[in-house]
Amino acid sequence: MSQPTLNDVAKVAKVSATTVSRVINRRGYLSKETIAKVEQAMKKLNYRPNIIAKQLQAQRTMTIGILVPTIANPFFGQLTYELERQFFKNGFRVMIGNAENDVAKERAYLKQLLARQVDGLVIATHNHQQQIPEYQHTNMPIVSIDRYLRSTIPNISSDNYAGGRLATLALLERGARHIIHTDSEQLFDHHDYLRQQVYEDVMKEHHLVPHTYSVNFGSTQQDKEELFNQLFTEYPDVDGIFASNDMDAVMILQAAKRRGIKVPDELQVIGYDGVPTTRMMVPELATIEQPINQMAQLAVKVLQHEIDQQPVEKSYTLPVKFLPAASVKPVTAE
Structure with missing residues (x-):
């Protein structure tokens, strides 16, 4: 009688051979139900997993x-x-x-x-x-x-629509009315512009004109510095900015400081991401935190x-x- 194989165990347990390997090696996410099924199949077939390493290496x-x-x-x-x-x-x-x-x-x-x-x-x-x-x-x-x-x-x-709504409403609740959203100019699919979509929706709900300022995601730091400086020239009345990420928000704060614009009295800024290192280095930045x-x-x-x-x-x-x-x-x- 031939010795049962890993594939035999997989068939009896009704799982993949890789799952059998991971149960034996306790690797990765495994439910209690899966572990029990595999162990029962091994016991039923009297399977000895002494060759599991070679089989695992051959498959993964x-x-x-x-x-x-x-x-x-x-x-x-x-x-x-x-x-x-x-x-x-x-x-x-x-x-x-x-x-x-x-x-x-x-x-x-x-x-x-x-x-x-x-x-x-x-x-x-x-x-x-x-x-x-x-x-x-x-x-x-x-x-x-x-x-x-x-x-x-x-x-x-993360919930980009909810995040965009939180940011836009937070600026409106704090008195901002001339609000700009900075976002990537590369929109690939309808899934990719939810933050911009909800910003525009909320602005229109409040009978305000939305302005999305396009930023090339791959721009150099120098290019972005020039771009955000230009933003204040093009929109001198801006009193709120919802940035698409924290790094852009930090650069906007720096551009405002160079121009003598007082934050938050004259300009309010909200970023997006909430990475711990950024919050530690720039604790004054309000942001939407992604988990x-x-x-x-x-x-x-x-x-x-x-x-x-x-x-x-x-x-x-x-x-x-x-x-x-x-x-x-x-x-x-x-």
Whole structure:
């Protein structure tokens, strides 16, 4: 009588062979039900897992590819840090690609990761998905973060619509009326401009004129300094700015200071992201906080489910919150 194999256990337990491997090695997210099913199947077949290491190595590389637009931005630096920590805890090693908003560079990294047969990908880049056909054709497990790639790829994001509404209403509640929203000029898909959409909706609800000031996501610091200086020239009456990210908000505060504009008396500014390092260095910046830790944890969990061929949702939305600070006025009781 031949000795039962890992695949035999998988068939009896009605799970994938990879899941059997992970139960034996206690790697990754595993429900109590899954562990019980696998252990019962092993007992029933009298399976001895002494050859599991070789079988696991033959099927998986235990490596994950992570692609981000730029690790220079604190949000993506923190996100990469949290993803790496979570994957490492679950037995994986990561390969990180810094795409720098360059389509050719992103494609080069993507091709390399596919050639190395990583077990899955986490994509948080900002290049247009239609410029990178590999995303449309690969069957590799992929999770995207705050970026829509295609309908079959799970997307994890914070609630951009709620965040945009919180920021715009916070400025209105504090007396701002000439409010500008700075946002990327690269709008890829209807999923990608919810903050701008809700800003415009809220302004119109209050019978005010919305102004979205376009910023190239890949602009250099010098280009952005010139752009934000130009903003004050073009809109001298601006009294509130909802920036698309904290780094832009910080540069806007600096531009206002150079012009002698008093914050928050003459200008109120709200950023977006709420990364701990930015808040520590610029504590006066009010912002919308994204739950980066939870986003990373969920991305790891969903990708592992995909790798194990378990069902996943196609969209996950996490809550955000407004963190007031000295760049906005206190709300006055009426």
